[in-house]
Amino acid sequence: MKLNYIKTAMTVILLLQVTACTDILDKDPVSSFSASGFYKTTADAQAGVYGIYDAAQSVFRLNFCYWGEGRADNVQTAQTGESLTLLSNNLNNTASSADWTALYTMVSRANYAIRYIPDVYEDDNATGRQLLGQARALRALAYFYLVRVWGDVPFITEPYTSIEQDIFISRTDKETVLDLVEEDLEYAAENCVDKFNSNNDRIMFTKGSANALLTHVYMWRHKYPEAVTTSDLVLENPLYSLVGIADWGKMFSASYSKESIFEVGYNDTETNGLRTLYAVGSYAIYTPSEKWKASIEEGDLREDFVYDTIPVDPKAIWKYLGRGESDEVSTPAKQNIILIRLADIMLLRAEALNKIGGAANKDEALSLLNTIRTRAGLTPFDAEADAIAMYGDLESAILHERSVELCFEGHRWFDLVRTGKAISTMGPINGLSNEANLVWPIHQNALNKNPNLVQNSFYQ
């Protein structure tokens, strides 16, 4: 009798255990996805691609400037940190701009998207292809910066999904990497949308922006005929046209202009360091260099938009935050960071045509250059001779135009390296003298974590 009670109790308990066993311990995330639970729906595929752009926001928030301007002659600094390290060519392996973490986060997210989006869109359809195109363009953008900043880099094209995969990857030759960059961008130029019919045209990859980035890659690799081809596609693209000089400043302060080809979007809460870099009244990281200010031609209408010309030091750079902005506190900025715009591609095209040579090409090059000069209120060069008279040769005239038109937009250092003028330009300023010094060192943290990485020779 009493034993029955026990049996009943035991049975109840055992039943509880058995029924509970089956599922109580299987808890998948509710507000996120397990690694194997994502990329199941088309919405997942879209969100995965936005996740790559999110990584791009982190990449460029400060580093577009450290990488593209920090080591070049357009800026000067009164600060002692990263900016002085770069400008005085005193780079070491703890510099923050030598850290590639954010770029590889971007690569990793892109690799996930590129690997799994095809699984979502089993039948090969246009939506899937355009998402894949954006993901590949973003991966290309990341690797293009990686190669330009560090040279040979670890080359990873598959996502990490298991601890069994090799995580200690050594460096791959930069040309191999750039081959994939071209391949990715060619795919994007073919499969991305023509346009989104919204502001997204400026902040997400379209056929046009893929071609524009490809133009940059070809120019870096000195593939001038290819650059002429792709830049032509950009110039013909109805999405893009030059803004008038009255709106020139608004391109940067208001963003989303018709001249813009690809900019990284920011807003009130997803912010960047433009204010800290350029516009914190008395102690911005960078101010325009004396050399650069002196290089501006008389009557250049752009000058007033770019910096505080009222003769008091320090002169804040107003280009992004807008004229008259002088905030003493380094709060984050919300303006987009333009990576590529039409004037940029027009000048690259002019450079390519000039390199190929021939009268027709030179004429077109001159005409492209004059379009930009005229907009700035400068007198056009009637003939190549005028340009030669003023700047020594047409290429130098174009490069000068780039340094004024695209000032502080993160192009100058790469222009100098690409055209082989980095040492001759920076040598007198900071003693830069060694080709091997043109790349950044690999950050000590990365070397510590990966025994298979070898430091760039100059920094060994």
Next chain:
Amino acid sequence: MKKRQLNVLFHQEIRWKKPVLLTGFMIMISALMIFSAEASSSLGFQQRTVTGKVTDATTGEALPGVTIVIKGTTTGVASDLDGSFTIDVPSGSTILQFTSVGYASQEITVGSRSVIDVALQSDVTMIEELVVIGYGFKKKRDLTGSISSISASNIEDTPVKDVLSALQGRAPGVVVTANSGAPGAGITVRVRGYSSLNSGNDPLYVLDGVPLESNTLSSLNGYDMHGLNPLADINPGDIESIEVLKDAASTAIYGSRAANGVVLITTKRGKEGKAKVSLNYFSGVSEITRHLGVLNAQQWRQIILDTYKNLDRYNNATTPTEPHWTAVDSLNPMNNGDVDWQSVMYRKAWQHQVDLGVQGGNEAARYAFSTSYLDQDGIFLASNYKRITSRLNTDFKVSDRVTIGQNVSFTNGRNNRINAGGTGNLSLVQSILVRPPVYSLTYPDGSPINYFNGKRNPVGMAEECTHLNVTNRIIGNQYLEYNILENLMFRTSVSIDFISMKEDEFYPTTVDYRAGYNWGAVRARTNMTWANENYLTYNTSVGDGHDLGAMAGFSMQNWKMETTGLDGLYFASDNVRTLNGAGTISNQAVNRTDEHSMMSFFGRLSYNYKGRYLAEVNLRADGSSRFGAENRFGYFPSASAAWRFSDESFADGLGFLTDGKIRVSIGQTGNEAIPNYVSGGEFAIGTNYLTNSGAAPTVMPNQGLRWEVTTQYNLGIDLAMFNNRVNFVGDFYIKNTSDLLFAVPIPETTGFGYITRNIGDISNKGMEFALNTHNINREFQWSSSFNIGFNRNKVVDLPDEVLTNGYIQNGTYHILMEGQPIGTFYGWKFLGVYSRDEDNVNQVRFGSATGQPFIGGDPIWDDVNNDNVINDEDKQIIGDAQPLFAGGFGNDFSYKNFGLNIFLQFCYGNDIYSHLNNMRNWVFAYNNVSTDALNRWREQGDVTDYPAPVRNDPKRNEYLRVSDRWVEDGSYMRLKNVTFSYTVPKSITDRAGISRVRAYVTGENLLTFTHYTGYDPEVNSYSGLQVGVDEGAYPQSRTVVFGLNVEF
């Protein structure tokens, strides 16, 4: 309550029953003491009847359930509810024995008397005390593990405001540190040191059998890292006892969550008898314990000018640099103040608490009801904490075999906080110390200056911003106990812990520099934990004196947490602070659900031979959803034994020895405190691109993850001497943790910074002693309690792949290194100040071989590798935040109706990294500094240990340079509590129908002996492994309280 438990559970005739066969994993164990009062029929002597009443000698209250036995026989009765008894005794010289747990037994010769009233003295020792253990109770004398017990008497008569601070200094080996002095602030509790690197080091808290949610109650918005006290929601007046389970024998029954010890909290339950009403009130005032010296306006202007002068010296400038602002212009109306901001911001703060309790019941139903209200102002302007608690505990005896009951408590807490945590402009404690003294409070027209020169006015911040945390919490537990057989009991319970927490923040336009810019945020979180626990307890005796016990059970538990929140900008008005008033809902919308569950089987077997030889085994199997499918279940065994050598014949010669016992134990426990979803990897939502929702892989999967395992060995001794007037408990332990869950850094090229793996070993070794003595036990009584715990913590093994330069950087100030304890500070060593430029004989340089050489006025840094360059390679170990020992010393005096209780608490050998002092001695921008700067280096030849302040600090002399200049000895001894009380004599109160009136005055934190130069050495700005850092926490206060206890 302890008496009640005896009555209900054990004071029964229990006879041997045939063993019951139990199957499968269910290994039955138990450790319940049985009172065997075998009644045998009386013999045919001539009988007569004796009656009487048994009372408590101290309180005069009737004592029910006292066993009265005729000596030399087994004939006996028990006293009834009124303490009355009737017993038939044979004629002749009969002796009656009166025994009751917690009281010294008495023998009385009947003689010719027919009425015998007896007053029992409560036993001076607590050795007969029942102790709460995991899933049961045990007589303290039969313990085989290491458990510290704190009873209500330590808590209830003093104005303790929270449960955890009641633990401080009371239990050896338990180090309790208030993270800050803010009302309701977080408290760090470490039992036998740190046993985990990446996972939690907090003990498991169990309230009346309900495992409490305690890990996640940090500030929702993340500015204040001190966290909130998870047990602040429990009224200390409700506490009957707190048990801290320390060794594996005691904790293993809680398996995977027990590696850091288990704190069992038991609340008061009703007792049979007429309703007892108690009313407690206290009111007190607090003030800051210390005032830190800051420069006045004139001294400040001088040091600002010095910083420019020194920078010019660095740069060999020919024309002197002028300060940018009018800051040093004493005639400028914005800059002509002379304010010590501490005197503006700190205040005398009042606190009040009132408690009402009603307890009572009869044989069928018992109840304990209580409610309390606390209103506590913080010493910092505008901070306040209000708490309402209410509790009802009931027990119903449904039948002879079935008892049901419930414990339900509700708490509403409103914590009006100030932002005292972290660094920067928003942290008030730090910002008032560095705020220039010259800033005016008001404009010339009298309106307040809330924002000026990049600095927010702290008065405006405290008074105009909102930082309100409201918590509602229900902890409930319903149980059913079924005595299937007389010695076989089944208990099942269902419990919930429901927390609803909401935090509102608002920063009005008046404290911002941007016109019309205000912002607000709201965060809400609900935590719902439910648990179901079922277990069977079986006790039996075999043969002569062999007692066996068994317990086996099964439990399930589930945690679910939902967080919701929004941030808003550009509110139309500063007066409408809810988010519907926001012009822009910024993108920081939060809505997240996390879930985690666990399923466990557990059991215990115990054996006891006449209390002389004791043994126990425990086993728990825990399955957790946090671990990979292959490693889902962990098994946690323990075994222990004890030998009461005082019962052996050889101990007869040791007359002074009342009781002596040696205990040994070994066992394993675990730690599953890692994030919920790391084993399966995670794609996080919220990686948005502007308004487009994005998702991204954020956690790399590791399906092989498993528990951390802690193996602990314990050797203990319990001694009672001189008729229980001296009690000593000593324990030695070794605690090794392996398979540490650790986020191992991996190359960023993977796209992930870390992967969580099981690596490394940590050990803790230590000893603990507690000594309780009754020094004088007459009309004047004096008793003392002393306890001390020594712990040595060491990181034993870390795999090479996680080390950088031989260590792991742990936050800004600490490293983890093999052979060193957790809490090791690492930085540069300060040797003094160069008196003259030429004193830098070796031309030691800053940063690199081409860096600037140090000159007169610069600090002399220890150049460890002698390369004449001061850089990262010259860092070294500069301190250790863990104490060598900590403990407490209490003395209770009583004479007639007066009582005096003095409690000292101490902590020795720990270092504090005072980031606050760093900030206070670094002229960053126009910050004010401490008066130590008056000794600064001013010109060539000055001999001082205070470097010259330099604007912008190009050589990082002070700027965030982690150095031993800021490491200080954090040892202290504190007069924690002094209470003087007077109980109105019973003869007076009885006439008024009141059973007890007691009035007291308590001083808390009256004196602190320490070399620490900050506000208070009891500080812990980060709740994790970054132990012993003072970032400028809300200071501790000194409090004087007057209180009144009344019982009807």
